[in-house]
Amino acid sequence: xxxxxxxxxxxxxALGAKLCxxxxxxAYPITPQSxxxxxxxxxxxxxxxxxxxxxxxxxxxxxxxxxSASLVGARVFTATAANxxxxxxxxxxxxxxxxxxxxxxxANRGLGAPWTILNDMQDTISQRDTGWIQFYCQNNxxxxxxxxxxxxxxxxxxxxxxxCFDGFRLSHTMMPVxxxxxxxxxxxxxxxxxxxxxxxxxxxxxxxxxxxxPMPDPEGTLCPGYMGFRRRLQEDLESALAVITESGKIxxxxxxxxxxxxxxxxxxxxxxxxFVTMGSLxxxxxxxxxxxxxxxxxxxxxxxxxxxxxPAVVLAEALRGVKGVAVVEKAISxxxxxxxxxxxxxxLFSHNGHRPAVFNYVVGLGGKDVKxxxxxxxxxxxxxxxxxxxxxxxxxxxxxEI
Amino acid sequence: MSTAILDLPEQEFVMPxxxxxxxxxxxxxxxYILKALGPKTIVTLPACCLTILHGIYPKTPIAINAVNNTFxxxxxxxxxxxxxxxxxxxxxxxxxxxxxxxGTFDMGIQALSGAAERETNFIYVCYDNEAYMNTGxxxxxxxxxxxxxxxxxxxxxxxxxxxxxxxxEAHHPAYLATTCSSYPGDLYNKFVKAKAITGTxxxxxxxxxxxxxxxxxxDTIKIGRxxxxxxxxxxxxxxxxxxxxxxxxxxxxxxxxxxxAEEYLKLQSRFKKMLPEQAEVFxxxxxxxxxxxxxxxxx
Numbered sequence: 001x002x003x004x005x006x007x008x009x010x011x012x013x014a015l016g017a018k019l020c021x022x023x024x025x026x027a028y029p030i031t032p033q034s035x036x037x038x039x040x041x042x043x044x045x046x047x048x049x050x051x052x053x054x055x056x057x058x059x060x061x062x063x064x065x066x067x068s069a070s071l072v073g074a075r076v077f078t079a080t081a082a083n084x085x086x087x088x089x090x091x092x093x094x095x096x097x098x099x100x101x102x103x104x105x106x107a108n109r110g111l112g113a114p115w116t117i118l119n120d121m122q123d124t125i126s127q128r129d130t131g132w133i134q135f136y137c138q139n140n141x142x143x144x145x146x147x148x149x150x151x152x153x154x155x156x157x158x159x160x161x162x163x164c165f166d167g168f169r170l171s172h173t174m175m176p177v178x179x180x181x182x183x184x185x186x187x188x189x190x191x192x193x194x195x196x197x198x199x200x201x202x203x204x205x206x207x208x209x210x211x212x213x214p215m216p217d218p219e220g221t222l223c224p225g226y227m228g229f230r231r232r233l234q235e236d237l238e239s240a241l242a243v244i245t246e247s248g249k250i251x252x253x254x255x256x257x258x259x260x261x262x263x264x265x266x267x268x269x270x271x272x273x274x275f276v277t278m279g280s281l282x283x284x285x286x287x288x289x290x291x292x293x294x295x296x297x298x299x300x301x302x303x304x305x306x307x308x309x310x311p312a313v314v315l316a317e318a319l320r321g322v323k324g325v326a327v328v329e330k331a332i333s334x335x336x337x338x339x340x341x342x343x344x345x346x347x348l349f350s351h352n353g354h355r356p357a358v359f360n361y362v363v364g365l366g367g368k369d370v371k372x373x374x375x376x377x378x379x380x381x382x383x384x385x386x387x388x389x390x391x392x393x394x395x396x397x398x399x400x401e402i
Numbered sequence: 403m404s405t406a407i408l409d410l411p412e413q414e415f416v417m418p419x420x421x422x423x424x425x426x427x428x429x430x431x432x433x434y435i436l437k438a439l440g441p442k443t444i445v446t447l448p449a450c451c452l453t454i455l456h457g458i459y460p461k462t463p464i465a466i467n468a469v470n471n472t473f474x475x476x477x478x479x480x481x482x483x484x485x486x487x488x489x490x491x492x493x494x495x496x497x498x499x500x501x502x503x504x505g506t507f508d509m510g511i512q513a514l515s516g517a518a519e520r521e522t523n524f525i526y527v528c529y530d531n532e533a534y535m536n537t538g539x540x541x542x543x544x545x546x547x548x549x550x551x552x553x554x555x556x557x558x559x560x561x562x563x564x565x566x567x568x569x570x571e572a573h574h575p576a577y578l579a580t581t582c583s584s585y586p587g588d589l590y591n592k593f594v595k596a597k598a599i600t601g602t603x604x605x606x607x608x609x610x611x612x613x614x615x616x617x618x619x620x621d622t623i624k625i626g627r628x629x630x631x632x633x634x635x636x637x638x639x640x641x642x643x644x645x646x647x648x649x650x651x652x653x654x655x656x657x658x659x660x661x662x663a664e665e666y667l668k669l670q671s672r673f674k675k676m677l678p679e680q681a682e683v684f685x686x687x688x689x690x691x692x693x694x695x696x697x698x699x700x701x
Contacts, residue, residue, distance in 0.1 A: 023489035026482065052485035056478065057516030064475030064513065068446060068482030071469055074489045076482075090472050198467050198492060200441040205462040207470040209453060215460060223460035 002180040002255075009170035010035035012140045012177050013079060013105040013163070016147030018049045019185040020103075022077040023192075026054040026065035030084040031117045032167035033107040037079065059084035063091035063102075070100040071206060073194035075151065078102070081167055082109035082123045089127065092160075096131025096233060098207050101154035101192070103147060105163045107171040108279065108330075110366040118367020119167040121279065125331035125339050127162070131233050133240060134307040136278045137165040138264055140175040142305075145251070148180075149259055152189055152247040157236050164307075166280045166330075168367065180255050188254040240309045262311035263318055264303030267293065271300030273324040273379050276315075276344055278304045281328055281364070287372035292379055299379055310343055316351035319344075324357045324382035328375060330364040337395040338362055357386045360395035368399050405587045405594075411437045417463040420455045425619025427583035427609035427626060428529055429455055434586045435498075435527065436466060438593030444487075445498040446471055446479040448505040451536045452529070467495075474509045476501040477517035480524040496597055497524040503544035504534045507566045518573040518602045525596050525603045528566070531611035539614040546634075547684055548667075548676035551614075558675050562687060567606050571640060576601030579639035579648075582608040584626025588637055588649035595639075608635045616671025628666040630654075633692040638699065647699045655701045663688050 007015065014036045017025070025044070027037035043049035052069075056062045059080050066076040080088065085106055095102050106124050110116040124134060133153065135146045143165050150161040165171065180188075196204075210229065214222040224232075241262060248259035266286045268274050273292070275285040282303030292299035302318050304311070319325060329338040336342065341360035348354055359382045364370045378398065385392070415436035420429050428451055436443065444467040447453060456464050471479040480499035487493045501510050506528035514526060533551050534540040541551040543564040550558050571578055577599045581589040589607070596603040610625040612618065617625055629635040630650045637651035647655050654660050663685045667673040676684070 024482070024485045026485070052489045054481050054485050055520065056481070057519075058512060060474060061478035061481070061513045061516055064471060064478030065482035065485060068469055068471065068479040069486030069489070070482075072444075072483060072486040072490060072492065074486035076486070091475065094472055198444065198495070200443075200467065203441075203465055203467045205456050205459070205464060205468045205470070208456060208459045208462065208468075209470075210459040215458070217460040 002178055002184065004176050004178050006174050007140055007177045008035065008172055008174050009140045009143050009165050010107065010172070011039055012144040013147055014039035014043070015179060016144045017077045018043050019180065019182060020075065020148055020151050020189055021049070021191070022051055023074040024052045024054065024065070024069035024076045025078065026056050026062040026069070026076070027078045028056050028059045028062050028080070028084060030059070030081050032109060032171040033079050033081045033084070033105070035171070036105060059087045060091060063088045063095060066102050067091060067095050067098060067100060070102055071098065072198060073192065075192040076102050077104070079105040079107070081107040082111055085123045085127060086111060089130070092127055092130040092132060095160045097229070099158040099233070100160055101151065101158055102160040103150040103154055103163065104160065105143065105147060105165065107167040108164055109167040116366035119169050120330035120365045120367070121164070122331045122365070124162055124164045128308060128339060131159070131237070132308065133159055133161040133237070135161060135163050136305055136307055137163065137170065138280055138282050138303060140170055140173070140177050141257070143170065144177050144179065145255070145257055145259065148185060148189060149247055149251050152251070153240070153244050155192055156243055156247070157240055158195065159233070159236060159240065164279065169280045184254060188250065237309045241306065241311060244306060262304070262306035262314055264301070264305055265318065266301040268300030268302050268318060270298055271322060272298045273326065273382055274319060274322045275299070275301045275326050275328055275375065275379070276304065276340065277301065277328045278307065278340060281330065281370065284370055284372050285328060285375055288375040288379070291372060291376055297379060297383070304340065310347070312347035313351050315344060316347045316354070319348065319356060320352060320354060322356045324359070324386050326359050326361055326375070326378045326382050328361045328363055328378070332362050332395065341395065357382055357391065359385065359392045362395050362397045363399065365399070374398060405590050407586065410434065410590060413437065413441070415441070415465045417465060420463045421457055422451060422455050423613050425612040425622045426451070427531070427611065427622050428452065430586070430622070431529065431583035431589060431607055431609060434590045435593050438590050439496050439498060439597055441466060442494060443496045443498055444469065444483055445500055446476055446483060448473045448476045448501050448510065449536070450502040450505050451531070452500055452502070454536065473505055475513050476505055476510050477514040477522070477526060480526065481517050481520065481522050484523050498527065499524055500527040500529065502536070503528060503530045503532060503542050507543045507564050515573065518570065518575055518604070521601050523600055523602070525605065527605045527607055529607045529609045531609045531614060532563070533614050535611050535614045548680045549672040550675065570604045573602070575604045577603040577639070577641055580606045580608070580635065580637055582626045582630055582635050582637065583610065584623045585630065585637065585649050592639060614672070617669050621669065625666070625669060628661070628669070631661045632663045632666040633660045633688045634663060634666055636692065636695050638695065645698050647695070647701065655696050655699070660692065
């Protein structure tokens with residue numbers, strides 16, 4: 001039977017990895033993730049977890065270790081944040097291209113320069129196009145659950161998954177977390193069955209140079225060129241939402257908590273104005289929605305839990321009757337607008353042609369505090385703009401900055 | 403004693419039809435490395451000349467399991483193979499990491515230093531052809547003084563070659579050796595010995611490169627031999643801090659018949675604009691190192 005523990009987000013992530021019986025861990029400490037490798041190294045040294053812990057000298061090597069350990073059939077784990085994630089960048093492409101079911105929590109943190117150790121989502125949003133699945137967490141329960149869920153999904157699809165959660169706001173905040181028993185997790189997540197096994201009699205050259213066009217093997221069978229391999233990755237990501245939902249269904253049967261919906265929804269069904277956001281901001285904005293409702297404004301929240309694959313159809317459907325949308329996010333594609341904003345507009349354009357007023361608010365960069373009351377004004381701004389038929393040209397930065 | 407060619411295992415792991423340049427020293431060495439290590443070997447390699455040797459999908463002339471990885475992470479990849487194989491009960495594999503001088507002296511140094519410090523149980527081979535040959539002969543920190551490269555095209559390289567072997571020795575690996583593709587017996591013996599040792603084993607392998615060094619492709623063995631006979635390359639091994647000269651180097655040291663470096667330099671067009679003063683410095687550096695190594699070996 002499970003039990004409820006009071007855990008930080010980092011402890012929840014480490015405990016999730018332990019419950020998944022990860023076999024190889026390679027991690028380099030970076031604030032605010034450092035506690036994850038610390039806790040895991042203690043599990044390993046106390047023999048509570050049977051795993052190889054490789055205390056690497058960098059994040060680039062952490063992912064290098066994970067890639068090669070996964071290639072020979074081990075269930076692997078790492079965790080990072082911010083510049084550590086950026087330092088891994090080429091390895092992230094490599095891991096996805098090599099189709100390896102690596103699971104990596106990221107304690108979201110802003111990127112230098114100038115240095116900040118505090119939270120925003122610029123780090124993981126910047127890795128959007130690496131071919132990884134990205135789950136975002138709203139609280140510590142979701143961190144633990146989504147680490148476990150991530151292995152279930154990743155090992156079916158052979159696609160790596162980042163489990164992203166706000167640095168400090170979740171990584172260092174204690175919350176009650178229902179922790180399932182080892183037997184329950186074992187029943188949900190059997191040991192990793194690699195798609196092939198090494199055989200000295202049938203040697204293979206893994207991740208070699210490929211040509212642009214299909215080439216025949218010695219028997220004359222045409223084998224894929226570069227685009228063939230990459231198309232398969234895209235196709236599997238396109239069908240990944242169904243796999244995530246199916247795994248979510250089994251998760252619900254096993255643990256009673258539901259992850260069927262790629263979105264978190266709060267009062268969004270009848271809302272005139274909906275906040276679209278990610279991560280723990282969804283909690284803050286739920287309070288904002290309550291404040292707005294008290295003021296007679298029908299506000300709601302849609303939190304994007306699965307950012308890659310992007311749930312475009314579900315999201316467009318969720319906003320079908322909405323008049324105005326305020327996209328509130330802690331990241332920006334410099335020179336344009338927030339990535340979530342762009343992707344939401346694309347989803348609306350592609351899937352229902354519905355054109356609510358979509359305004360973008362950049363908040364909370366480098367740990368800037370975001371209070372629920374801070375987001376009341378943006379909601380009113382969107383509604384006013386609707387009346388006046390005004391559209392937003394550039395994202396608005398909320399932060400009382402000089 | 404070097405193993406005689408006729409006594410080498412007959413099983414081949416490098417099949418005919420590799421894609422390396424004509425006269426490349428790498429497939430010669432690789433053939434004997436794999437004969438020494440045998441079929442239960444897994445090699446990890448970055449983007450380098452060895453990638454070319456391993457061929458283009460879906461064909462490969464190499465009959466052992468191989469993993470390709472990113473440029474800076476060869477030793478990290480090896481660490482992952484060691485950990486993954488151990489965690490899955492397959493630790494009877496020999497893990498071989500093999501990268502060029504760019505992937506070792508330069509970009510790969512961090513991961514290699516980390517893996518060596520962690521006493522990772524693997525064999526790391528730096529095959530050194532003294533420039534970024536795979537991308538078209540650009541300068542590396544392994545390029546010797548006075549050599550032309552495509553990024554030192556007008557003024558030949560002014561700085562000396564990085565003494566990477568000393569850097570690796572400072573990590574106190576379980577085994578360290580230098581060898582050269584022109585001496586298969588010496589090379590084979592060192593890999594047989596390395597295979598039997600547990601811990602980090604580092605082997606520096608000198609590989610002449612006709613395309614980058616500017617000599618006729620038929621002369622690869624000759625140039626490698628001249629490198630050793632002039633003391634540009636010194637064959638030795640270090641176990642538990644004990645260093646001993648091996649093979650041809652040992653016999654030259656005993657006979658005192660080290661040849662002048664000029665004989666080595668003049669056969670390679672990369673040195674054609676070397677100034678007489680530079681050649682003197684080059685010779686002096688070789689002599690100093692030679693004396694130090696001989697003294698250390700007790701000769």
